[in-house]
Amino acid sequence: MSAPLIEMIDIEKHFGSVIALAGVSLSVQEGECHCLLGDNGAGKSTFIKTLAGVHQPTKGEMRIDGKTVHFPNARAAIDAGIATVYQDLAMIPLMSVARNFWMGREPQKSVGPFKIWDADKANAITMEEMARMGINLREADQAVGTLSGGERQTVAIARAVYFGARVLILDEPTSALGVRQTANVLSTIDRVRKKGIGVVFITHNVRHAMAVGDRFTVLNRGKTLGTAARGEVGVEELQDLMAGGKEMVQLEQSLGGTV
C-alpha cells in the first residue's frame, strides 16, 4: 500500500481550557471513502475545520503523501488539494449554478482593455460537469435556489472535483435530505471515489455510512475509538460506539430497536 493521501496523527485541539479534540487519528487512501462517525458534540466539526486549515491543531501531526504539512489558513489547505463541502454553506441560492460553480475562480477573457467574466465558457463547462454527475440542468444560469438539497450538495462536490481536489471532506451531506436525494448524494460519492479521490464522509447516520464507506472511524468525546474496515463491523456495533455503549443499548431496547 502506498503512503496515504492524507494522514492525521494524534491531533489535539484545545480552546482555552476546553479540550475539543483529545487525540484523533485518521488516514485516507486514494479512491477510498473513509467515514467519520460521531454523535453531536463528539468533535466532528472541530476535526473537519482542523483538516480544512480553519483551525490549527494544538498537538499532533498532519501528513500529505507522507510529508508533514502545516496549514496556516483555509486557502493553504485548498491549495494542497483538500476541499471541504460544508453542510449548509455549500452554495448561494440567489446566484446561478454557473456563478456558484466558478465563485472565486471565475474564468476571464480579454475584450479590448477589459477583462470580462467568460460566461459562455463558464456555462458550457458547468453544464458538462453537472451532466457527468447525473444532474440535468435546464440552463447553467438558473438559480441554485431552484435545485433540491441533494442537487446543491452535488454541485458543490462537482465544483471541488473539477478544481482538482484530491481529498474531499463532506460535512454531513445527507443529514438534511430525503431518501431519494440521499441516494443521489451517495452515488455521487461513489463516482468521485472511482476517480481516485479520497473522501472523508462525516455523518451520524450509520446506514448512510455503511452504504458507501470503505473504512469507518468512530469519534467519541474528542477521541477516535478506532478504525474498522468494511465487513469487520456491523451497524449495531458502530451505533453503540458512537453513543458510548451501555445506555444506548438500554434505550434501544425500550424503543424496540427502531433507532
Next chain:
Amino acid sequence: MSDTPQAVVDERVQKQSKLKKALIRPELGSICGTILVFVFFFLVAADSGMFSAEGTMNWTVVSAQFAIIAVGACLLMIAGEFDLSVGSMIGFSGIVIALMSVTYGFPMWVAILTAFAVAMAIGWLNGYICVKTGLPSFIVTLAFLYILRGLTIFLSIATTNKTIIGGVKEAAEGDPLAALFGGKVLTGLFSWMGEQGWLATFKGGSRAGQPIVDGIPMLVVWAIVLVIFGHFLLTRTRFGNWIYASGGDAQAARYVGVPVDRVKILMFMFTAFCATVFATCQVIEFGSAAADRGLLKEFEAIISVVIGGALLTGGYGSVVGAALGALIFGVVQQGLFFANVESSLFRVFLGTILLLAVILNTYIRRMITGER
C-alpha cells in the same frame, strides 16, 4: 471518467418559453413601473409641457440625480450593506469644495480632487468599521449620517460664519475639471436643432434665437456613464460575481476564497464616490454649497434601488433596475408638479409605487430563485 455527458431530458425539468425567460428578470418590476408611470402622465399631463424639450430636460435632470446615487447604493446593497450617510456625504463634499476653492482660494480642480479623496476615505472608514466589527452597516452609517452632517455645519460656520458658501461659479470659471461636472455637451447639435426650428428658441432678450434647452448637462452624462459602468461591473466581470457572492452569503464566499471584506469596503468607497459626483455637479450648477444639501438623499437612493428589484438583504439586484427606479422617482416627482397636483400627494404616490414595486419584485424573485 471518460463518459461524455448525455443529453438526457429529465421529465422534471420544465420547459420554459423564450418569452417567459426574457420577461422573468430582476428588472421586470421597474420596467412595468416605468411604463405605467409614463402612460399615467401622458394621460393626465400631456398638455402641460411635461413632454416638451424643456419639460423632458427637467425630469431627466432630476432622474439623473437620483440615478447617480442609486448606482452606488445598488452595488453596495447587492454586496449586502447599506449606506445611510449618502445624504450627509453630499452636503459634506459640497462644503469641502466650496471651502477649498472660495474661502481658501485653491484652484477648483484641487478642491474637487480633495473632496473626492476625503469622501472616499470616509467611505473606506465606514466599510472598515463594518467588516472589522461585524456591526450592521445600518448602525455604523447611521452614526456617520449624524457625524458628517454635524461636521459639515460646524466647518462652514467656524470658517465663514455662514451655512451657505457662494461664489463657486466664479471660482470654477475656466477650470478643466469643473467643466467635467458643470458643463453641457452636444451644445452644437442643440443650437443646430434650434436653427432648424425643431427646438423651441428664445424669442427675445440677449439669447434670442438660441434654443431654450441648449445641451445635455454633464450631470446626465455622469448618470449614464455610472449606470453603464455599474451594470458592466456587476454582470460582466469577475468582481461583479464577488459582489453578488459577498451579499448572498459572505461566509460561503469566504470559504471559496472571495475577498469579501475588500469587496465590501470598495463598494462603500464607490458609494461615497457617487455621492461626491452628485455634490460636485450640484455645487457647480448652483454656484454655491449649503450645509443642509442632500437631506434624505440616502432614502431616495435606497427607494430607487428597491423599486429596481434589489433585495434589501443583499445578493440580488440590478443596476439597470435601479436606474429605472430613479427614472420613475424623477418622473413622478416632476410630473405631479406639471400635472398641478397638490405637492403633499407626492409622498402618497411615491409610497404606493414603492409598495407595489416591492410586492411585484418579491414574486418575480421567487420565480427566479426558487425561494419559498
